[in-house]
Amino acid sequence: MTVWIRLKALIIKEFITVWRNKKSRIMLIAPPLIQLIVLSQAITLDVTDISLGVRNMDGGWYSHELIQRIKGAPYFTKVFECSHHEEIRSSINNQKALAVIHIQSNFSRLISKGKPAPVQIILDGRKSNASQIVAGYLGTIVTTFNKEILRMKGVHPETLIDIQSRTFFNPNLEYIYYTVPSLVAMLSMLLALTVTAMSVSRERENGTFDQLLVSPLQPWEILLGKTIPAMVISVAESTLLMGIALILFKVPFVGSLLLLYISMFIFLLANVGVGLFISSISYTQQQSLLGAFIFILPTMLLSGYATPIENMPTWLQPVTTFVPITHFFIIIKGIFLKDISAFDVWKDTWPMLLIAMCTLSAAGWMFKRRLE
Amino acid sequence: MTLKSAIHLTNVSKTFKGMTEPALNKVTASLEKGIIIGLVGPDGAGKTTLMRLMTGLLLPTTGHITVLGIRTDSPRIHDIAGYMPQKFGLYEDLTVIENLTLYADLAQLEEKAKEETIDRMFTFTALRPFKNRLAGKLSGGMKQKLGLACALLSQPQVLFLDEPSVGVDPVSRRELWKMVQELADKGMTIVWATSYLDEADKCHQVLLLNEGKLLFNGPPQTLTDTLKGRVFRVKTTFEERRKLLRALLNSPLMTDSLIQGNTVRCVLKSPLKEEVKGWEPIAPRFEDAFVDILGGTAKGDSVLVRDFPAKKKIKWPLIKAEHLTKNFGDFTAANDISFSINQGEIFGLLGPNGAGKSTIFRMLCGLLKPTKGEAFVAGFNLQQAPSQARSRIGYMAQKFALYKDLSVEQNLNFFAGVYGLNGPHRTQRIELMIHLFELDPFLKQNAGLLPLGYAQRLALACAIMHEPDVLFLDEPTSGVDPLTRREFWTHINGMVSKGVTVMVTTHFLEEAEYCDRIALIYQGVSIASGTPDDLKKKVTTPTLPNPTLEDAFITLIEQRAFL
Numbered sequence: 039m040t041v042w043i044r045l046k047a048l049i050i051k052e053f054i055t056v057w058r059n060k061k062s063r064i065m066l067i068a069p070p071l072i073q074l075i076v077l078s079q080a081i082t083l084d085v086t087d088i089s090l091g092v093r094n095m096d097g098g099w100y101s102h103e104l105i106q107r108i109k110g111a112p113y114f115t116k117v118f119e120c121s122h123h124e125e126i127r128s129s130i131n132n133q134k135a136l137a138v139i140h141i142q143s144n145f146s147r148l149i150s151k152g153k154p155a156p157v158q159i160i161l162d163g164r165k166s167n168a169s170q171i172v173a174g175y176l177g178t179i180v181t182t183f184n185k186e187i188l189r190m191k192g193v194h195p196e197t198l199i200d201i202q203s204r205t206f207f208n209p210n211l212e213y214i215y216y217t218v219p220s221l222v223a224m225l226s227m228l229l230a231l232t233v234t235a236m237s238v239s240r241e242r243e244n245g246t247f248d249q250l251l252v253s254p255l256q257p258w259e260i261l262l263g264k265t266i267p268a269m270v271i272s273v274a275e276s277t278l279l280m281g282i283a284l285i286l287f288k289v290p291f292v293g294s295l296l297l298l299y300i301s302m303f304i305f306l307l308a309n310v311g312v313g314l315f316i317s318s319i320s321y322t323q324q325q326s327l328l329g330a331f332i333f334i335l336p337t338m339l340l341s342g343y344a345t346p347i348e349n350m351p352t353w354l355q356p357v358t359t360f361v362p363i364t365h366f367f368i369i370i371k372g373i374f375l376k377d378i379s380a381f382d383v384w385k386d387t388w389p390m391l392l393i394a395m396c397t398l399s400a401a402g403w404m405f406k407r408r409l410e
Numbered sequence: 411m412t413l414k415s416a417i418h419l420t421n422v423s424k425t426f427k428g429m430t431e432p433a434l435n436k437v438t439a440s441l442e443k444g445i446i447i448g449l450v451g452p453d454g455a456g457k458t459t460l461m462r463l464m465t466g467l468l469l470p471t472t473g474h475i476t477v478l479g480i481r482t483d484s485p486r487i488h489d490i491a492g493y494m495p496q497k498f499g500l501y502e503d504l505t506v507i508e509n510l511t512l513y514a515d516l517a518q519l520e521e522k523a524k525e526e527t528i529d530r531m532f533t534f535t536a537l538r539p540f541k542n543r544l545a546g547k548l549s550g551g552m553k554q555k556l557g558l559a560c561a562l563l564s565q566p567q568v569l570f571l572d573e574p575s576v577g578v579d580p581v582s583r584r585e586l587w588k589m590v591q592e593l594a595d596k597g598m599t600i601v602w603a604t605s606y607l608d609e610a611d612k613c614h615q616v617l618l619l620n621e622g623k624l625l626f627n628g629p630p631q632t633l634t635d636t637l638k639g640r641v642f643r644v645k646t647t648f649e650e651r652r653k654l655l656r657a658l659l660n661s662p663l664m665t666d667s668l669i670q671g672n673t674v675r676c677v678l679k680s681p682l683k684e685e686v687k688g689w690e691p692i693a694p695r696f697e698d699a700f701v702d703i704l705g706g707t708a709k710g711d712s713v714l715v716r717d718f719p720a721k722k723k724i725k726w727p728l729i730k731a732e733h734l735t736k737n738f739g740d741f742t743a744a745n746d747i748s749f750s751i752n753q754g755e756i757f758g759l760l761g762p763n764g765a766g767k768s769t770i771f772r773m774l775c776g777l778l779k780p781t782k783g784e785a786f787v788a789g790f791n792l793q794q795a796p797s798q799a800r801s802r803i804g805y806m807a808q809k810f811a812l813y814k815d816l817s818v819e820q821n822l823n824f825f826a827g828v829y830g831l832n833g834p835h836r837t838q839r840i841e842l843m844i845h846l847f848e849l850d851p852f853l854k855q856n857a858g859l860l861p862l863g864y865a866q867r868l869a870l871a872c873a874i875m876h877e878p879d880v881l882f883l884d885e886p887t888s889g890v891d892p893l894t895r896r897e898f899w900t901h902i903n904g905m906v907s908k909g910v911t912v913m914v915t916t917h918f919l920e921e922a923e924y925c926d927r928i929a930l931i932y933q934g935v936s937i938a939s940g941t942p943d944d945l946k947k948k949v950t951t952p953t954l955p956n957p958t959l960e961d962a963f964i965t966l967i968e969q970r971a972f973l
Contacts, residue, residue: 040830047827051813051820058856059815245811252775252805252882253828254797 044255048263052237056271065232066275070225074279078221078287082213085171089116091129091138098146100187104157107179108139114175130162137161137172149187207375215290218283219374220343223305223366226276228334230306234268234313235330238405239320257405261398265310272306273299283374293373297380301369301387308362308390311397318404337361362390416443416568416599417464421473424459432471433459435622441601441615443478446594448613448630449603452704452891453862455619457603458496461572464601465493477568478599492566496573498557502546506537506556509545510563517564531559534589550763551582558589568599575606576888579762579917580960581967587612605891607697616696618703625703630696637694637702639681640665644674645688648926648941652903659900665706666698666896669923671943671959677702697892707896712904714874717842721879721909724753726789728880728911729774733783736769743769745934746783751913751927753879754906758925759915762967766934767915768884774913775805775882788879801829804878808885810869814858818849818868821857822875829876843871863894870901881905883914887921899924919959930966937970 056062090108094101109117120126120138129135140158148155159176161169188194208215241247250260283289312333320326338344340354341363347355358364365386372378419439425432434456441447449457462468464475466487475482478490500509510531514524532538535555540548545556554574561569571590575583587609594600602613610616611630618626618633626633646654651669658667658676667676677698682689701707727750734747744766751757759767772778774785776792784791790799812821822840831839844850847867852860857868866886873881881902887895902924906912914925922928922942929939938945946957949965957965 040832043830043832044828047824050827051816051824054820055813055815058817244814245807245809246813248777248807249805249811250828251777252792252800252803253825254801254830255828256797 040254041259044253045259045263048255048259049266052263052267053270056233056267066229066271070229070275070279071282073225074218074221074282075286078214078218081217081221084213085168085175086113087115088113088137088172088175089118089135090114090172091118091120091126091135093120093123093126093138093140095143096141096145096147097143098150100146100149100155101141104141104180104183105139107183108176111175111179126160130160133162135162136165136168137176139176152191214287215375216371218287218289219370220367222276222279222283223363223370224338224343225279226272226302226306227309227337227363227366229275230268230272230309231313231316231330231334233271234264234310235316235320235326236323237264237268238314238317239323239326242320243322251405257402260405261314261402264314265307265398268310268313269303269306272310273303276302276306289374291374293375293377294380297383298370298373301366301373301383301390304387304390304394305362305366305369308394308397311394311401312362314401315397315404318401337363340364341367343367359389360393362393365390414442415440416478417441417601418476419464419473420475422460422463422470422475423472424456424463424468425471432622434463434470434619436473437619437622437624438473439617439624439627441599441617443599444594444597445614446590446600446602446612448610448616449601449619450605450607450610450616450700451619451625452893453605454621456622457619458572459622460617460619461493461570461601461603465491465570467493490567492561492564492569494557494561494569494571494574496576498554498560500545500553500557500560503544505542505544506548507541509556509560513560513563519563527563527565531562534562534592535559536585549582551578551586554578554582554586555589558586562593566598568601569593570601570603572603573605574602575604575609579765580919580963581762583609584964607695607700607892610700611696618700620704630699633699633703634694634696637677637698639691640678641692641694641698642676642678642682642686642689643670643692644676645690646672646674648672648943652907655903659707666701667707668896668920671923671941671946679706701892701896704893707893707900712901714846714901715904715907717846718874718905718908718910719877721753723909727752728788729757729913730786731770731774731783732785734770734773734780734785735782736766736773736778737781742934744773744780744931747929747931747936748783749929749936749939751911753911754909755927756902756906756912756914756925758922758928759913759931760917760919760922760928760963761931762917765931767917767931769934770931771882771884771913771915775803776800801876802879804873804876804881806869806873806881806883806886808888810865812857812865812869812872814856816857817854818857818860819853821868821872822849825872826875831876839875843875847871862890863897866890866894866898870898874905878910880911880913883912885915885917887916887918892920895921919963922959930963932967932970938966 056066092105094105105117108114120129126138126140130138138160140160142156145155145157157180159173161173163169238247241250284291313330316329316333317326320329340358340361342358347358347364350358368386369383372382417440419437422434422437423432424434437460449460451457459468463470464477464482466482469483477487480486480490501512504512507528510528511524514528519527532541535558537552537556537559540552545553548556558571558574575586578586590600590602602609604610613630615628616626616630616633617624644654644658651672651674655667655669655674658664658674663679665677665679667674675692677694729751731747731749734744735742736744747770749757759770761767769778773780774787779793788799788802792800792803813824816824822843826836826840844853847870849864849868849871852864857865860868887898890898902912914921916922925942927939927941928945929936930945931937938948942959945962945966946959949957949962954961
């Protein structure tokens with residue numbers, strides 16, 4: 039009974055501290071919303087608006103036709119002529135062009151004779167991903183052109199293997215469908231961390247934490263008193279962000295809302311645990327802010343959001359298991375776009391549950407240790 | 411304008427946005443050159459505002475100020491004025507010498523002059539042995555000295571010091587004062603804002619502010635002299651002194667009364683017509699005049715006395731320290747400290763900054779684990795005690811650990827909840843606290859914006875709302891003006907009369923006089939203990955027949971330091 043009175047006082051206090059301060063009230067609402075709307079437009083791996091340099095030393099029809107076809111493709115919005123050899127190097131160097139296509143003087147002649155004619159593509163390795171995609175685009179154009187040349191010459195080659203690609207869950211490869219659920223997960227994580235990371239260190243700085251420690255509150259009560267309000271705020275915030283994803287961005291939602299909420303709760307709990315742990319080992323707010331930062335950056339890079347985990351070295355891949363958001367990325371995209379089963383959700387939920395339990399008990403233990 | 415005057419204030423007012431009352435109200439004064447000018451007044455009187463106006467950091471709403479003939483709205487003011495705010499901007503992660511070099515560079519001293527000046531500062535501050543220590547690792551007193559040295563590097567002609575001695579122990583305080591005196595002797599004009607009135611006594615000129623108005627301007631002696639024949643020392647016994655104090659404070663004839671050892675020092679509203687037996691006339695101090703001009707102290711009966719339930723009599727000691735030792739690495743912060751405190755006693759831990767008072771204090775209330783030894787409060791070791799045991803103590807920290815973003819009412823509600831108060835009992839306790847400490851007008855205000863005196867009341871209210879048996883106070887009145895401090899101790903005395911046991915740390919000797927017993931802590935060791943009079947007796951010599959507690963403090967520490 040008295041435990042509940044004490045706990046209630048703690049929880050109410052946390053809510054009031056967040057709500058009374060106008061700045062922190064705005065901090066809860068404005069940045070996540072703006073970030074979701076702006077970043078969803080910014081984060082795109084689509085390669086469009088490519089600028090391409092052309093060094094055409096051949097005056098014949100075939101090279102001219104090839105270039106026209108490239109110009110006609112929607113991705114290559116800026117195709118320009120390189121008037122001399124040096125310009126190939128310089129336009130790549132100063133990033134005027136993402137790629138340069140180089141056609142030799144005997145190009146048309148060789149094709150007319152029915153001999154293979156080489157085309158050189160020079161790519162910018164600093165943007166390796168985009169370059170590969172450009173090479174793919176150009177390859178497709180050249181393949182199609184090849185077939186048509188043969189057909190014109192009266193040869194009808196049988197295409198033995200013909201690729202018919204179809205994309206599941208996101209038929210038109212709309213990037214938004216991928217980025218928005220991921221952003222919802224990321225922004226929810228950020229909020230859960232920031233709400234908690236400074237909450238204990240702020241009290242330590244103000245001396246109120248000592249006041250709590252000398253009061254009848256038990257360490258686990260303090261822990262609960264910090265966790266519950268943070269969870270309520272984080273779940274509310276995630277709901278808001280998901281609402282925007284569904285209504286504003288019209289991201290399809292085909293899975294189970296209940297499963298999503300259960301796994302989201304555990305995901306947020308893991309992050310609240312991390313935040314509280316960082317806070318419990320910091321003496322000042324500055325330290326906890328740095329601590330949160332140190333956690334966030336590797337988390338984002340190891341999460342598999344920007345780079346596939348499968349591409350990481352084998353020794354590094356198990357490390358990503360300890361990053362809560364890695365699991366939640368799989369779940370949130372899975373539930374939004376493809377209705378994954380409860381078992382699949384569970385497969386990625388229990389590691390987060392384990393992380394939550396470890397970080398929360400570590401934070402509680404740090405409270406208990408008091409100030410040595 | 412006479413040649414002798416350094417600073418001229420003409421009809422200066424300052425009103426801040428959103429405040430109905432001006433922070434400063436039509437202040438006109440002239441401040442003499444080459445002396446130490448004290449700026450005194452209760453908290454919120456406008457001392458810091460005036461200070462910032464004189465340094466040109468703020469501009470007056472009306473009126474104008476000249477410093478050595480330069481108006482404060484001119485940028486040239488910064489060439490002649492040096493300013494040391496309450497917390498000087500030392501870079502805590504730089505060493506002493508790096509701080510000095512940085513400020514010398516900021517003052518654009520030339521390479522050669524820089525070396526010389528820094529060298530002079532080392533001699534002046536005696537900080538040379540700590541040259542390579544991080545500024546953050548210095549004691550409070552040393553930090554202030556370093557701050558002063560940094561402020562002096564730009565070679566100002568007028569130096570403004572805003573409460574430089576808050577949080578500084580008496581030994582360092584004396585040293586700081588000596589240093590400033592030296593500067594004044596060389597012709598520098600120094601304005602020294604302070605809430606320590608013994609310092610004001612030593613100033614050549616004093617400006618006394620209250621609620622933004624200038625109440626007095628002149629040599630402190632002039633004001634002190636108005637109290638001639640009104641100050642007496644009344645002998646009593648150790649057991650009776652608190653009762654006598656209450657009685658005297660309640661008398662309508664009395665302006666102020668204070669315990670000093672086994673005597674009560676009192677100031678009457680008007681001189682005695684005839685001699686009274688046992689009442690020994692003594693010389694007035696500036697503090698007496700200060701209290702007098704501000705209308706005297708509050709009544710001696712704390713409202714708490716009426717409504718605070720009396721504690722059950724307990725025979726055994728409520729606080730017990732047994733061979734408490736605490737090591738931080740190689741450093742021994744507290745070494746084999748033992749004492750016990752009985753019910754209804756006020757026990758003081760006294761000592762300079764960094765002596766280990768706080769370490770002992772924190773071990774007792776369970777915030778720190780002793781390396782060796784044990785601490786018991788109300789029969790429990792608070793480190794492992796069940797939560798009910800902790801509900802029997804009240805704790806008030808130095809910085810008033812209140813939730814600044816919560817309103818007064820919300821703070822009260824929170825602490826009531828944390829201590830498990832519920833239902834009508836809770837409402838009743840909160841209402842009682844609001845009533846006792848007159849918090850009504852501030853209920854909806856954020857605790858962080860309260861005037862210092864009220865913040866202190868609120869902190870005390872939160873600490874005693876659950877009627878604790880033992881009260882822990884960590885430097886409770888540091889930086890608080892004399893009136894607020896007296897009021898605070900009236901409440902504490904009231905609680906003690908009901909059987910509450912009090913443990914207090916302080917480096918404020920006025921406060922130590924309220925204690926029944928004191929342990930003097932120095933370098934982690936208890937070097938002397940006993941009643942305040944016991945300590946004074948220890949240092950009584952033919953040349954010093956009537957030592958004050960401050961004399962005792964300094965002598966005992968110096969004796970120890972020379973061992």
